[in-house]
Amino acid sequence: MAIKRQNFNYSTSVATRGKPNEPTKGKVNLKNIMNAMQNLRGGNVNINNLDKVLGNLGIKLTDKEIEELLCNLPVDAYGQVALNDIMDNVKSIKENISVQNLDNFLKDMGIKLTEDESHDLLKRLPINAQGKINKNALMNAMKRFRGGNIDINNLDKILGNLGIKLTDREMEELVSKLPIDDDGTVALNKLMENVKTVKENIDPQNLDNFLKDMGITLSEDERQDLLKHLPIDGKINKKNIMDVVQNFRGGNVNINNLDNVLGNLGIKLTDREMEELLNNLPVDANGKVSLKKVMDNVKSIKENIDAQNLDNFLKDMGITLTEDEQQDLLRRLPIDANGKVKMKNLMNAVQNLKRGTVDINNLDQILGNLGIKLTDGEIEELMSNMAADANGRVELNKLLDDMKYIKENIDAQNLDNFLKEMGITLTEDEHQDLLRCLPIDAKGKINKKNIMDSVKNLHGCELFGGRDSASEGSKVAQ
Template identity: 35%
Template structure:
């Protein structure tokens, strides 16, 4: 192809080319990568002069930041095209409005006179008649990207020249209503930059665009909501709380300071179309599939996403590579300020490939130990005592040697806990076991904890060996997995899930101090997934992986009414719903009449025999009690004493409100003995309640039927729903074919919007 590159340039080219699993790349990507090695070589010592001659002004800080992103060779030089590519995606720098065309031409961008006029008319300008370089590049993309126009950016431009108009003489009052207070001087400066019409008016949206750009005015810290709404800043509850923490102690702040704190919480806004470039500059390499998967799971607004949210999404992404030399930079962008020792501790566990890259998933797993509180290494004896840990002197010293301490002699508590788990000797006080497990980040239920205690062989002093504890934890909770191995674990379980469902599952897994999760937790998480699939020919191994072993008769009953698609698969939610009937205690099927009698249901011999035939029994002629309760809801026989009706319903796991119970009982024809028909009762119960769904599934069900809530509205709705002790609620059947678990009145009260 006529290209002559040095060894370093070839190495650089390889590092920046994305490849498939076989290490191959496309000719298009190769040619695109080679373009960077054209143009004259520029000495970075002359960078400031070169950029200034182009018409771009950089501060010293911006110049240093730009240099960090540029691939400078050993002689301190960089190809001109590499520099221009870097400038096009650089967040920083100023350009005089009068020099916009010169700058664009110097960057190889040629616009028609009409395009240039349209661009300059819509660029936000500061008091010195300057525009931000990145805003200029955004405007150019709107006009020139592949001959097409980005709809999100067009709509932004349309917003600026539509809607309500504001009288320029009333700017201060208008902005004050939005929580922004301007001085007379600030209002005067603002009027100078606004495109006023013949009547001295300006579109409100254009006014806010200029206010947001120039960041003038004071803000009441106790009334942030209207300001953030006006600035089109949408924060999560967690982000808003972080912002308030940063502003604590101030009554009023400058709008500029507020926006700086917002950026400290969220990071800068990134155009989704620029994500690959932005991540590439950070040393993160994703395949097209991985990038697509990431975008699908990000909260994108108007084609943009905050940097912190992008990096949060990276934490749970399957796949990806990162340049080992840029790990510190990426972690810093995530808000993790690590010492050299801490970074070295992370990197020593990460295999680096021939291109100098490490697995992104494995890195994200390792860094989990470097968050939260720190403890003083000089006080470890006290820490161990509070946790009930007793180490022999040698173990204590060996542990200290492996801990990455900061300049103050402190270590992250999670990293300390990770070190403790690796110790082979030492003992634990059983009476303080719950405190130790909590500090290790190990989530455990009361039943699991009791099971663990029973397994532990404690000595006469109430102590247990540390390595024995770790071993028995695996017996109770299953073996430990790296979070990056959860995908493989799901495949081993014969579960097929969408990327979105996988993303949701991984985010909610309780990860311990080592960044690991016990096998039982993904199993529990699978039960809450809505959109997974299980192949019918894998049903038995799936159920066994979930801890359910069925007899031949039970398996036939389990499979009988499962809706199977054309590919021989069944929805995971239908399988997990059915699983509830095949868990818990078992009862003797031969004693069914007495068992029903104890529940308050009277059956004759014929009805009892019919029910026995319908129930799937195991080899010992026993049946799951939950399966019996499910069968009773469609049982055609049986009678209930009206005085015991509420008790019977509760025995069947049905809890009614007083009004619902009254509606049911008043419709029952009572016989001479004061009994009512079980079949009629069940029919009327369903009419007033519907079916049950797990409250964890509520959000997915709402989305499936086209109803969207803000987090605040959703929380308010859940608070007002009747939920039982198992976090299950009733699903009204009258609303739709796939009914949502709430009453229309509750929807109206919550303020939800249907779309």
């Protein structure tokens, strides 16, 4: 059935007038209906009314996206299609792009890649069975990518797509630092380096404004006390400020700025955790609460969870368990007298459970909660090995096995760098001699433990400054 995209002129009569969100007796707010409809799993839509339905639901698709949607929808003989099929397909289209459209997608963002850079990028991206790339995974990869150029006129759009928010002051500082070519382009890696610098540092004279923007108010004595604890080298590193502020015993927070304060401190809470925090905070008559009370309560919430909320907590992390898997997990967990489970115990149990599935888009959060730290290169390697299903999910045991493999092995070509980071320098002959001792797997990887064992047993006067001793090698390795 050939269906053309139609343009509809329609108006919606909203029953509620006057103040926003003010309900009128006997009426239902249209926005609430539309929000509920997006989550509704029943109902049918006439395919000829598709544009109108999407418009009313606040869903905007490009012509290409509409074309893809129409190709994928299972329309019956009466021109009807299930609403849940529409919503599932819209979600997939909005969250993913086809491998074939990668170049055009990046061009629309204002990012230009050479053919070699495009191939290099594809190697770093997880591609699902349908040949799709998740946009979040793509954006995360682009932040770490070392190639590509951007049009400076598209700077706002590019930063927005990358999920980077800058204040007007930060944007002004960024533009002044960028090495812009005559054709108005700048290397993407230079952009990301400068964004990192701007986002990570502030001028000491702007400390007050920075804290006020965060919603934190200090007295003059508290300000001077804070400055004493901060290393200042022209600029103050924001992370240092955040670390000191989290342990700072003074200062007050406006409760209306709590989201902003926690965000700037790098603290992420779920809606449920935020609700628990608000219920426990002693807010004064001016809507203020001491920073210390905020941090103490956040620490308690982040370190413990209610056993009854275990399923929801794991879902918020992007981990889904079956009922049997959840019961198995609970049997492994010590629960205190208040019905709470320590986060550390939960994360250890999850790693040992090795069952369930995870949302690949929550990878950073999941690894962080599991206490696993990976370098950018290791993250890229992990993402490139993840074969996500159509819903962007992977088996937890596959994720943990791949992560373990990446942490325990290095590329044979990186052996020199690995040894240099350990403080060991080899001659070319010694390097070749060591390689002959080491088993290299089918992926060209060497196990780090094997390297350590071989280095400890490697004899050579030149290697350890003239002392032909395996014990000296052991000391260096350690």
